[in-house]
Amino acid sequence: MRRDRTVAVIGTAFVALAAGGPWLPQWAMFIATVAFARGLVALGLVLLLRAGLISFGQALFYCLGAYTAGALGRFYGVSDIFIEMLVGGAVAALVAFIIGFLLARYRGIFFGLLSLALSMILYGLLVKTEALGSTDGFNIAPSTLFGVRPPPEWVRYSVLVSAAAVAAAAALIVHRYLQTPLGRLAPAIKDNEIRVEYMGASARKAVHVKYVIAGALAGVGGALAATAVGHIDPDMAYWTTSGEFIFITILAGTGSVVAPFVGALIYGSIHTLAYGLSPNTWQMSLGLALLVLIVFLPEGLWSLATRHARRT
Amino acid sequence: MPVVLNARGLSKRFGAVTAAHEVSAAIDKDSVVGLIGTNGAGKTTFINMITGYLKPDAGAITYEGRDITPLAPRQITRLGICRSFQIPQLYSSLSVHENMMIGLGIVLANAGHGGFLSRGDAPVPGYGEPAAQVAEHILARFGLAEYRDRNTQVLPGGVRKLLDIALTMVAKPRVLLLDEPTSGVSAQEKFGIMQMVLDAVRAEGATVLFVEHDMEVVSRFAQRVLAFYDGRVIADATPEVALADPEVRRHVVGRLRAAHA
Amino acid sequence: MDQIPSVIVDGVMYSAWLFMAALGLTLIYGVMKIVNVTHGSFYAIGAYAAASLTAAYLARGFPPMLSYAVLVVAAIVVAAPFAIAIERVILRFMYARDEVVILLATYALFLILEDVIKLIWGVNPYFIAEPYALLGSFQVADMAYPTYNLLLVAAALVFGGGLAWLLHSTRAGKLLVAVIHDPEVSRAMGVNVGRYYLATFLLGSLLAALAGAFTAPTVSVVPGLGVDVIVLSFAVVVIGGLGSLPGAALGAVIVGIVRSLSVHYMPQLELFVIYFVMAAVLAVRPRGLFSLAEPRKI
Ligand SMILES: Nc1ncnc2c1ncn2[C@@H]1O[C@H](COP(=O)(O)OP(=O)(O)OP(=O)(O)O)[C@@H](O)[C@H]1O
Ligand SMILES: [Mg+2]
Numbered sequence: 001m002r003r004d005r006t007v008a009v010i011g012t013a014f015v016a017l018a019a020g021g022p023w024l025p026q027w028a029m030f031i032a033t034v035a036f037a038r039g040l041v042a043l044g045l046v047l048l049l050r051a052g053l054i055s056f057g058q059a060l061f062y063c064l065g066a067y068t069a070g071a072l073g074r075f076y077g078v079s080d081i082f083i084e085m086l087v088g089g090a091v092a093a094l095v096a097f098i099i100g101f102l103l104a105r106y107r108g109i110f111f112g113l114l115s116l117a118l119s120m121i122l123y124g125l126l127v128k129t130e131a132l133g134s135t136d137g138f139n140i141a142p143s144t145l146f147g148v149r150p151p152p153e154w155v156r157y158s159v160l161v162s163a164a165a166v167a168a169a170a171a172l173i174v175h176r177y178l179q180t181p182l183g184r185l186a187p188a189i190k191d192n193e194i195r196v197e198y199m200g201a202s203a204r205k206a207v208h209v210k211y212v213i214a215g216a217l218a219g220v221g222g223a224l225a226a227t228a229v230g231h232i233d234p235d236m237a238y239w240t241t242s243g244e245f246i247f248i249t250i251l252a253g254t255g256s257v258v259a260p261f262v263g264a265l266i267y268g269s270i271h272t273l274a275y276g277l278s279p280n281t282w283q284m285s286l287g288l289a290l291l292v293l294i295v296f297l298p299e300g301l302w303s304l305a306t307r308h309a310r311r312t
Numbered sequence: 313m314p315v316v317l318n319a320r321g322l323s324k325r326f327g328a329v330t331a332a333h334e335v336s337a338a339i340d341k342d343s344v345v346g347l348i349g350t351n352g353a354g355k356t357t358f359i360n361m362i363t364g365y366l367k368p369d370a371g372a373i374t375y376e377g378r379d380i381t382p383l384a385p386r387q388i389t390r391l392g393i394c395r396s397f398q399i400p401q402l403y404s405s406l407s408v409h410e411n412m413m414i415g416l417g418i419v420l421a422n423a424g425h426g427g428f429l430s431r432g433d434a435p436v437p438g439y440g441e442p443a444a445q446v447a448e449h450i451l452a453r454f455g456l457a458e459y460r461d462r463n464t465q466v467l468p469g470g471v472r473k474l475l476d477i478a479l480t481m482v483a484k485p486r487v488l489l490l491d492e493p494t495s496g497v498s499a500q501e502k503f504g505i506m507q508m509v510l511d512a513v514r515a516e517g518a519t520v521l522f523v524e525h526d527m528e529v530v531s532r533f534a535q536r537v538l539a540f541y542d543g544r545v546i547a548d549a550t551p552e553v554a555l556a557d558p559e560v561r562r563h564v565v566g567r568l569r570a571a572h573a
Numbered sequence: 574m575d576q577i578p579s580v581i582v583d584g585v586m587y588s589a590w591l592f593m594a595a596l597g598l599t600l601i602y603g604v605m606k607i608v609n610v611t612h613g614s615f616y617a618i619g620a621y622a623a624a625s626l627t628a629a630y631l632a633r634g635f636p637p638m639l640s641y642a643v644l645v646v647a648a649i650v651v652a653a654p655f656a657i658a659i660e661r662v663i664l665r666f667m668y669a670r671d672e673v674v675i676l677l678a679t680y681a682l683f684l685i686l687e688d689v690i691k692l693i694w695g696v697n698p699y700f701i702a703e704p705y706a707l708l709g710s711f712q713v714a715d716m717a718y719p720t721y722n723l724l725l726v727a728a729a730l731v732f733g734g735g736l737a738w739l740l741h742s743t744r745a746g747k748l749l750v751a752v753i754h755d756p757e758v759s760r761a762m763g764v765n766v767g768r769y770y771l772a773t774f775l776l777g778s779l780l781a782a783l784a785g786a787f788t789a790p791t792v793s794v795v796p797g798l799g800v801d802v803i804v805l806s807f808a809v810v811v812i813g814g815l816g817s818l819p820g821a822a823l824g825a826v827i828v829g830i831v832r833s834l835s836v837h838y839m840p841q842l843e844l845f846v847i848y849f850v851m852a853a854v855l856a857v858r859p860r861g862l863f864s865l866a867e868p869r870k871i
Pocket of ligand 2: 355356357398491
């Protein structure tokens with residue numbers, strides 16, 4: 001067996017980013033921060049995907065986290081980035097816990113379509129809620145850290161490091177979870193749920209737990225995206241947003257907890273690049289990439305790395 | 313001997329098909345019972361109802377005096393009633409060893425060793441060893457050690473069947489229901505497999521029910537036979553008596569002979 | 574209370590539109606077990622083809638009454654090559670894969686088609702009001718409704734009835750039902766299953782394109798037109814039971830009436846109620862209203 005280097009990789013990456021961050025251009029800091037936000041959502045989707053489930057409605061929790069962060073600033077004057085992420089994640093987790101009782105009974109296409117419907121419910125509510133800006137959404141005040149407002153030229157950097165810290169913590173927690181006996185159950189649920197039941201475990205409960213973790217992660221990601229971008233709107237709950245998260249997850253594969261963040265960074269870069277080069281064909285590039293992945297690399301980009309490692 | 317498992321008046325219909333009609337059976341503790349009957353007679357349905365996968369339309373099942381009819385399969389498994397499957401139910405993307413480890417992980421988690429900080433090296437209840445060792449022992453006992461790292465999807469049929477049975481061992485079954493444990497292997501091998509399975513569970517005392525189409529295997533291992541026909545139990549006696557029963561000869565044994573000829 | 578007639582008229586019209594929009598989706602799922610995201614793309618392709626070609630036709634001063642035929646022909650002629658190419662080049666190699674994986678593949682194709690549409694038709698909107706205006710309007714309880722919408726209702730009935738007839742009363746349809754039931758056995762019996770899949774995908778996609786074509790005169794045809802239609806038609810067929818024709822009809826009526834009620838009484842909940850109904854139906858009947866029994870597993 002290969003030694004598990006996940007913890008070392010995460011630690012090194014965090015230190016490198018924190019130390020080298022100040023030399024990054026502002027736009028790169030922004031792309032990286034948004035990649036952490038999306039990566040958090042994709043990390044949750046990885047948990048579900050390992051159990052064979054694809055949620056076409058993860059934007060529900062992303063949007064909930066974002067609007068929670070927004071509401072904290074707008075109605076309670078809270079702009080601390082950690083409080084926003086914490087509360088955003090908690091609200092999303094609570095909602096996931098409640099609807100999880102329903103959703104954990106579904107598998108395959110029906111899990112996907114029901115989660116899609118639930119996210120569209122939120123979208124439908126938000127576009128008609130004037131107090132929250134309807135279709136336009138609203139702007140969010142710049143973040144503070146532990147009550148301190150960083151000087152303007154340091155805002156992006158401090159948000160980036162906060163994002164990296166939270167992402168690293170989330171990745172480590174999920175990594176640990178995957179090594180517990182119930183965390184290891186995911187492929188078993190995917191392969192044969194009847195056998196799981198007959199071995200004395202509740203597949204439904206395991207799915208429920210994963211769904212709540214995934215919801216919380218998406219909520220944190222949404223809150224982070226909200227403060228990083230400074231603006232939120234109902235499109236964060238639209239099905240195409242969920243589609244982006246699925247894209248990142250498929251891109252990354254389920255092999256590692258680091259992969260979703262790498263996948264999100266690649267996605268963000270392709271997006272920015274392709275959009276800059278040709279605003280009318282960037283979706284086509286994404287679509288082609290996704291098609292190629294599905295056909296030739298069903299385990300995701302990460303499998304390239306591990307395949308290579310296994311051979312050596 | 314005390315009755316460990318008691319089924320009373322179990323009935324189950326699927327549309328127009330009566331899969332079980334007032335099936336009753338009281339199973340003695342630590343006995344070995346053979347279930348026989350032609351295809352579609354209701355043997356698997358009986359096992360499915362005992363283990364909670366199917367809920368009977370009528371009737372009740374008690375285990376050591378406790379009503380288990382409303383329980384889910386996982387709850388019944390935790391009580392020590394385990395089963396194997398007519399068509400092996402394996403984790404097809406995992407290796408043989410990983411299949412065992414999934415089961416042992418569940419046993420550990422159910423015993424309170426499944427928390428966030430647990431490493432999975434706690435002793436497995438009933439075995440007193442860490443899961444990794446228990447897995448090796450069970451695999452060795454069932455002659456599966458050489459397939460340890462093979463993906464279950466590529467295993468030969470007989471090996472899949474054995475692994476399916478080996479997987480029931482992780483929870484230390486008190487009652488074991490085997491659905492055609494020897495199907496798909498040659499007549500000579502059947503005896504060896506039955507002997508191996510019985511040895512594995514009966515050292516510490518366990519009740520075994522097995523579905524079997526080969527009457528020689530039934531006579532050799534069963535202390536008692538339940539014969540099914542058309543959703544009913546048409547005989548419940550020792551093998552000598554049951555296999556000589558004219559109705560059983562007409563509906564079960566005779567038909568099997570004809571089918572095998 | 575005096576709103577009830579308009580609730581009903583609006584509801585019926587919207588139901589008809591939904592049914593038309595969802596028909597192809599449920600057909601393709603019913604036969605091929607594919608949740609087809611490109612459905613929305615074909616809807617948009619149909620709308621664009623109809624709008625652009627009908628506009629060109631009318632600009633040349635040909636008789637406006639024939640513009641309805643142009644709508645239909647344009648949608649079919651333009652959408653068919655896309656459907657055939659997608660099925661032959663990509664989808665047919667994916668049938669062995671998991672349902673969810675095929676869904677993702679159609680999602681990828683949807684992304685590609687979104688931009689293909691922009692490349693072909695540009696990003697500026699198309700309007701063709703003539704087919705809509707030509708028929709005038711009719712009155713129900715003091716409210717005027719475009720007569721064109723009656724045409725939509727008629728088209729929905731014709732499509733639904735035609736498909737039912739095709740499936741249940743023709744030889745090809747009966748064979749198709751056999752293919753649905755068991756592709757392996759059908760293949761063993763010499764049925765060319767691949768051809769049935771191609772025909773189904775083509776027919777389902779053309780139905781989407783026709784729905785788009787009939788809608789084109791009532792809206793401005795802009796990029797992203799198909800995006801909303803995807804989730805709406807998902808909602809309709811999931812409520813009814815994926816793959817069921819009567820289910821799609823029932824789903825369309827339910828969603829149509831619910832939306833119409835909401836528009837008249839609680840307009841701020843319009844979108845909410847549609848997906849709420851979908852979630853509620855799934856909560857009670859996990860596979861929709863007209864769902865088949867699950868097969869035996871052990
Ligand atoms: N889930 C189900 N749905 C519909 N019918 C079922 C189901 N389970 C069993 N049946 C029917 O009930 C009857 C009894 O089936 P069962 O599997 O119990 O027979 P069996 O004795 O195990 O036969 P075999 O020797 O073929 O395994 C059969 O007619 C079968 O088709
Ligand atoms: Mg059976």
